[in-house]
Structures are given as structure tokens and as C-alpha cells.
Amino acid sequence: MTTAHTPQAGAVKLTMILSGAVFALMMIFGLAMRAAQAQWIELDPAIFYQLLTAHGAGMVGTAALSGAAILWYFCGRHLTLSAGIFWAFLGLFLLGVVLILSAIFLGGFGGAWTFLFPLPANSGGAWGPAAAAAFMLGYTSIGVGFLLYYLELGRRIRARYGNLTRALGWSLILGKADDDVPPPTIIAATSVTIFNSIGIVLGAAVLVASLVHLLVPGFEVNALLAKNLIYFFGHVFINASIYMAVTAVYEILPEYTGRPWKSNRVFAIAWNVVLIFVMAVYWHHLLQDVVMPPWMLVVGQLVSYFSGIPLIAVTAFSTFLYIRGSKMTWDLASSLLVLSVAGWSIGSIPASIDGMISVNKVMHNTMWVPGHFHTYLLLGEVAMAFGFMAWLVRGKAISEMVGLDRVAFYTYLAGASGFILVFLFSGAASIPRRWAVHYEDWLTHDRIGTAFGALVVMGTLLFVLRFVARLGRSDG
Template structure:
């Protein structure tokens, strides 16, 4: 086998590190909020429903936000090696994100807004005295500011892709997919970034439109909004935006695993076809969240059902299969980064399965409002997406490529893997037992599941504390000025 000589770029630019520090600090805080919610449901503490829903609103918005910030950091770090991106726009996005977070915190902590991160119409404007119109507007304004930052970021990425490739179709590898494969398809990072940019630009415009309408409605109730249209726009935006986080983070797998195995990750025809197919399908899959809405046109529900099935397969399959083939008999040197990245592929695959099941209309009627759904998305986000981020953090922070990981990190990895599985399986098992989701108070027969979940959740936080501390301690060395080293194995570099 020909040696794969790509150099290892240890470290990252200060801006990428600032993104990661923001993400990891917020992640820990939001995890603590998650533990508090689980402890409340387990009747181990007594916060009361008001605090539960405030924490749930912050946890949902915060987690989705940091997943996007961390995913964007990974995408930007690698994409900047292929196309000319603007560091100023990248920093502006972080600035707008922090401003939006401040607005959301003020709305929830100061103004007691607790309508959920999904801000479903007409809840924000009909609080029945629980929060003021100002608090609702501040929350939605915060989301709008965060969305504006991401819109700018994706516009800049689109500009850079167009400048380098001359068209988004070319950046998706269409000439090689539909014409003769000359072997010059864009690298996986470019293909993935193009897909994310297309779907997020559409999703963000939809999200901004409904947020703007709802902010007017808060102060001017006569400005009526069609509730079904509002729900569709919100779920379209929310689902696309959350999905995109894993499509950004998986770039770490495409870029880093090959450097360990000395085998390139090729953008071959199945790879290009699956990314093109998902570019379309990700935008049409969201109706599986509306299968219980009788007012929805039937054809949209059928579409959600069918595309829900189809979209589970392409990218996940090519990535999981590609990952296995890359590692198989490669003599890979396992360390924290490569282990976490490999684990993340399992987490993504495992987390997609409950969604696949829930996307079946007959099952959805019974399962969708139960803990089954948090079970699905916590598996694919925590054991998939966020685990990719941890892998990236260990990778750029590692002082010496051949260095041995500390025993504490290795123990933390095992604790993380087992506790995350325990935590997410508790959600799924509760869902199977029909435990309702988004309830602050649980029936006595639900409480044992909650207690088991709370113990696992504390262990998850403990493990993540180790990952985060290690990353923060290595920050000075992780600055981009650190010398670039080549992977010592295989290529003999």
C-alpha cells in the first residue's frame, strides 16, 4: 500500500480554540443543568416546575448552540486548509453567538421565559402571566442574533467555495458523480462543508422568518400567524440546524482517522452520491416530528415517513463502512483522539436507530412524546457528535504524536462510554415504558428509571470534566504556532 503522507497539523488557530473553549465551558454548564433536571424527575431534589422548565429551555437552546459552535470550529479548521475563509467573519459569528447567549440568559433567568428552545407558536406570546412579552422577545431575539452569525459564516463559506470551485455542484463533486470520474473530486471536507452550507442557509432563512413574525406577534397579537405554518417553519429550521452539527463534526473523522491509519479517505462515487442525496433529504425529513398533527397534509406525512427511512442510510453507511475499512488491518495507533473518533461512529449509528423506529407512523403515535425521543437524540448527539468534538480536542492538543495518554484519561474514556450508554439507554427504556417527555414531575412508577439515569448522568459529567480539563491545560501548546509534526508511523515521516 502506498504511504499516505499527509502531515499532522497539531494545534489550531486562536479563533478555533476560542470556539472550543466557549463550547466546552457551556457544555459543562448545560450538562449540570441536565443532571439537575434528571435529579428533579428522580425526586432527589426539589427545584419546582418553574426552574425545571427554565433549565430545560436553557439546556435545549444551549446544547444545540454549542453543538453548532463546536461543529463550525471543526469545519472551519479543516476547510480553511482548502479554501480562503475570512477569519473576521468567523470571529464575528462567535461574537454574535455570545451576544445571543447573553440575551437568552437574561430572558430565562431574569425574565423567567420557559417556553422551550423550540419556542412553539403561540406559547411565547400566550404565557398566561408566566413571563412578559419582553422576555419572550428577548429569547427569540437572542436566537435571531445567533442565527444571523451563522448566516454570515455560511455565506462566507459559500463565497469561498464558489471562488475555488466555480459552483456548489462542483464542490459537491457532481462532475465526478454524474460524469467521468477523473479522480479529482473535491476532498470529503469540501463536500461535507458544501452540503452543510446549502442546508443551513435555507434552514436559517426559514428560522429567521418565523422568529421575526413571532416577535411582531408578541407585541401585536392582531398580526396573526398560521400555527401550522409556524410549526413547519420552526421544525424545518430546528431539525436542519441540529442535523448539520453532526455533518460538520464528522469532518474530524474524515480528516483525522486517515492520518492515523495512513490511508486516505477518498471521495469516491458512493461517498459523493450519499452526500448529494442527503443534501436534499435533510431538508424534507422534518415532518416526522409532525406525524401526530392531524391538520398536516397527508402527502407531507408520507414524505416524512419515507425520507426518514431513506436518510438514515447514505452518509451514515458510507461513513461507518468507510471508517471500518480505514481502520481494518491498518496497524492504527490507538490513543484518546482515535478512540474517541471511532467511538463516535458507533454513537452516531446507534443513535440513528431509535429515530428510524420512531419515524414509523404507527410507532410514532405511541412513542413520540415519550422519553424515547430524548433517548434517540442524546445518543447521537452525545455519543456521536460531541464525542467527535472531544476526539478533535485531544487531537489538536496532544503535545507529542507518539505520547502515551495518562491513565486518568483512559479511565475517563471508559467511564464516559459506559455511563453515556447507561444514561441514554435509561431514556430509551423509559420511553419503552411510556414515560412522557418534558414533564418536571414524574409518576412514582417512573422514578426508578430516573434515579438510574441520574447516577449515569453524574458519571458522564465527571468524565467530561477530565476531557475538558485536559484540553484547557494543553491550550497554550495547542496554539497554531506549535510546530507541525508528521505522523511517525507508516509514512516514516
């Protein structure tokens, strides 16, 4: 059985059940919003923005949770990790979820996942200070849980490899002899541990400052600085979820190709470049903030161009080489994992286009933006998570994808592809994002998007139900 040699598989499986259930719920929220924009159902605008807040925070948080479970599982093959730390991480995460959902659906908070200062404290009566505080305390609880998680990973990596530079593969980069080269999963884990810890600490700083402002309105925070910290945190955090989940590709695909995925100099260089680029590129989220120093915006645009190179040159190209001529069996797990690499790579194209200052001026507040990040999520990280789930309960035998597995895969693929394309075409047509009510001229886009969204939900439900049903029949 695929899971027998890895410790803490039970905790990881529970986490993936929770992740799958929340993915499905958040997608249903998204479907409801698209149906409301299509005028197929009625939603009060206040409810729409509460759903928008829950959907954004929930999808990002669950992508990170599933990515963390995947990384923990595969790091457990190479490191001795504390089960208590993982349970503490999961407990703090779930506490954060309860606080966030209470803030939204009991307190009426609808300020979006970005909690931009000073919006939480200035709602115009839409929600009270308690709801805003609960929302930000929920984020803080999740952040503390992730810091515990990364401290444990960093501690165990350092104990195993002596220092973080060696774990990042610097011996490979410098051409030094090393009898204990870290595997791809450890190089990826070290890079993510460093940059996401920095991002979470800076996010916590602005959360604490915003909480103090709620309690002491006279305490002022520079709004531009707060926005920079929030978007640094947000950009790094969502990218970390994909960079954690991609370890499933490194660890699982070799079972299908019969070729080990080994670390080499190019791989190590790419992950060290990712460590820098993922923190420098966030400025492309602020291209419309004309008060930003121009050099930062220029750097944001340039790094946007180059940030896709490590991904395409290493993971995507390597995946193609591993598959080519391997005669691999295309079951649900392998199909989803290969799809995830393709979707992640394709998603870098509309992201880079939006990262151009001249394009960003007219496209950033349109449906183009949810188009590009839904590509990263639906065809990238979420597909990785579902591929990992399918592999966990695959059993010893590998057989071609048939029956409900085939139906689920192609339903999800068709739904996600169509849903994303409608977003991109809507952005090209200058349809704005984040509007609860749409004009008559936009309804065709909305209704086609809603139909594709329903297919995504159907495929997701089949994946999750399949996973739960097969858990009882697995040996690991």
C-alpha cells in the same frame, strides 16, 4: 504539531474552550432536572422548565458552534478564509447566548427551545413579552452569525471550485474527468452550507413573524405553518452540527491509519442525497399533527427509513474499512472519533423506529425521544467535538491511551451509554418526557438515569480540563 499548518487555529481553540465549558454547564442543568425527577433534589416546576429551555437551546447551539469550529478549521486547509468573518460569527453567537440566558434566568422564559407559536406571547403570566422577545432576538443573532459564516464558506468554495455543483462532486457522479476533485471536507461543507442556510432563513422568517406578533398582537400567524417552519429549521440545524463535525473524522483518522480519505462517486452521491433528505425528513416530527396533509406524513416516514443509508453506507462503513487491518493507535482522539461514528450510526435506529407513524402515536411524547437524540449528541456530535479537542493538543507523538485519558474515556462511555439506555427503557415503559414531577413508579428509572448522568458530567469535565491544561504545552 498537528495544528501548525492550519490558519486561525487560535480562534478555533478559543471556540472549543467555550464549547467545552458550555457543554459541561448544560449537562449539569440536565443532571439537575433528572435529579429533580428522581426526587433527590427539589426544583420548582417553573425553574425546571427554565432549565429545560436553557438545556435544549444550549446543547443544540453549542453542538452547532463546535461543529462550525471543526468545519472552519479543516476548510482552512483547502480554502483561504477570512478571520474577521469567524470573529464576527463568534461575537454574534455570544451576543445571542447573553440574550437567551437573560430571557430565561432574568425574564423567566420557559417555553422550550422550540418557541412554538403562539406560546411566547401567551405565557399565562409565567414570563413577559420582553423575555420572549429577548429569547427570540437571541436566536436571531445566532442565525445572522451563522449566515455570515456560510456566506463566507460558500463564497470561498465557489471561488476555489468555480461553482457549487462541482464542489458537491458532480464531476465524480457524472464520471467526468476532473484534475481538481474536491476533498471530502469540501463536499461536506458545500452540502451543509446549502441546506443549513435554507433552514436558517426559514427559521428567521418565523422568528420575525413571532416578534411582530409580540409587538402587534393583532398580527396573526398560521400556527401550523409556524410549527412547520420551526421544526424544519430545528431539524436541519441540529443535523448540520453533526454533518459539520464529521469532517474531523475525514481529516484526522487518516493520520492514524496511514490511508488517505479520498472522494469518490459513492461518497459524492451520498452527500448529495443528504442535501435532499435532511430537508425532507423533518415531517417525521409532525406525525401527531393530524391536520397535516397525509402525503407529507407518509413522505416523512419513508425518508426516515432511507435517511440513515448515506451515513451507514459511506461514513460508518468507510470508517470500518479504514480501521480494519490498519494497526492504528488508540489514543483519546482516535477512540472518541471512532466512538462518534458508531454512536451516530446506532442513534439512527431508535430515530427510525420513532419515525414510524404507528409507533410514533404512542412513543413520541415519551422518554424514547430524548433517548434517540441524546444518542446522536452524547455518542455522536459531542464525542466528535471532544475527539477534535483531544487531537488539537495531542502533540507530535501518538501513544496509547493511558492514565486519566483512559479514565475519562471509559467514564464518559459508560455514563453516556447507560444514560441513553435508561431514556429508551423509560420510553418503552411509557414514561412521558418534559414532566417536571414524576410518579413514584417512575423513580427507579429516574434514579438510575441520574447516576449515569453524573458519570457523563465527570467524563466531560475531565475532557475539558485536560484540553485547557494541555493548550499551554502545545506548539500550534
